[in-house]
Amino acid sequence: MNQNVKNVMLFLVVLVLVVVLWNWVTTTRAATQEIPFSEFLDRVDKGQVSEVLIRGEEILGRSQQAPPRPFGQRPYEFITYSPGYPDLVKALREKGVKIKAEPPSQGSFWTGLISWLPFLLLLGMWWVFFRQMQMGGNKALAFGKSRARMLTPDQKRVTFKDVAGVDEAKEELQEIIEFLKNPQKFAKLGGKIPKGVLLMGPPGTGKTLLAKAVAGEAEVPFFSISGSDFVEMFVGVGASRVRDLFEQGKKNAPCIIFIDEIDAVGRHRGAGLGGGHDEREQTLNALLVEMDGFESNEG
Known part of the structure; x- marks a missing residue:
């Protein structure tokens, strides 16, 4: 039953x-x-x-x-x-x-x-109901938790050999891979990794596969989540999930956080109805704060 x-x-x-x-x-x-x-x-x-x-x-x-x-x-x-x-x-x-x-x-x-x-x-x-909620029978207590899926290096790895073409994109991403493999070398030289990488292209061109290949080449955990998972009818839930996602990323550093369909929350800030702050704008602000809050030797 x-x-x-x-x-x-x-x-x-x-x-x-x-x-x-x-x-x-x-x-x-x-x-x-x-x-x-x-x-x-x-x-x-x-x-x-x-x-x-x-x-x-x-x-x-x-x-x-x-x-x-x-x-x-x-x-x-x-x-x-x-x-x-x-x-x-x-x-x-x-x-x-x-x-x-x-x-x-x-x-x-x-x-x-x-x-x-x-x-x-x-x-x-x-x-009884409180215990069931804590044991996972009800997800009400985990409403503000991130829904990201984690892919560890021990699982099926995807490398650049699995990605055909896009040689220019592979070359641009080599710096990210080197930093994830050996961050101490960049830290000694005072190098700073980019806060994020924006992959643009029509659907089905391999953006997600390319991001998995970067994690596979660097042998680091890979967090995957859709931008629509941040947007809810309750204000503040999206921002809470962003903070929880980056908190998980910091615990598993170095790692890659991949946000698919980020245009679900991407928009011009301050363009809400009546100039107010809606759920998408709060989620976007939390995302920018977390990305800017990373130190130069974190990834």
């Missing part, structure tokens, strides 16, 4: 249990009727009360002809509150009423547990 279907079924089962238990708790509480103290005295005088429980100022009572109470309900039918009547116990004993007493602070353990049960169930349900 699909994991999402299991999650929905679990949520529905827990929700039904919470509703049933909450309905049971409210029904149990409502089953005890509150009556005035004067009516309670009238019932005692008429001999209609068989048993009472005195808990401070609270008085719980049971009638003589009361039917058996359903499971889960209090054994007392009515409740009233004493205004400090001094002869109450004497009047009850004269009528043969069974008297019980409890401290005001004492309550039923099960009553307290039932009152807390809906909250505990909701807390447990939240914890």
Whole structure:
């Protein structure tokens, strides 16, 4: 069964249990009727009360002809509150009423547990879904993470031998390969690598293959992502993914980050509607900041 279907079924089962238990708790509480103290005295005088429980100022009572109470309900039918009547116990004993007493602070353990049960169930349900989100069952927490695919040198390598033609482009990219292979030599001479390389051409001319060949020749990791993966309906997600992508690149340096179809975010800055900042402009700004933030000996 699909994991999402299991999650929905679990949520529905827990929700039904919470509703049933909450309905049971409210029904149990409502089953005890509150009556005035004067009516309670009238019932005692008429001999209609068989048993009472005195808990401070609270008085719980049971009638003589009361039917058996359903499971889960209090054994007392009515409740009233004493205004400090001094002869109450004497009047009850004269009528043969069974008297019980409890401290005001004492309550039923099960009553307290039932009152807390809906909250505990909701807390447990939240914890289960939070754990599933952390374990990858839900990608909501990874919304701002980069979707780049990483190709390591141990996997199938692509070299310049796999790229036919474009000899001029290969020659221009030799400097990038040399820097990735031996960055210390360039650092000693004070050399600076270009912040990026823009590959232009019609679709199907081998731009992606050429970028993979550079990574294969230099034997460095290759990160590939599409420019459309940065643009979302939520503002700030694209910029967050750019920062996460370059953070992964720094952890695996030296490496190559290849952004395909970069024209999805490429545009003239400040050209938003009304001069405002939209999602594409924030993504482009984050990309330029990350590229400019690279030091001369990083790649």
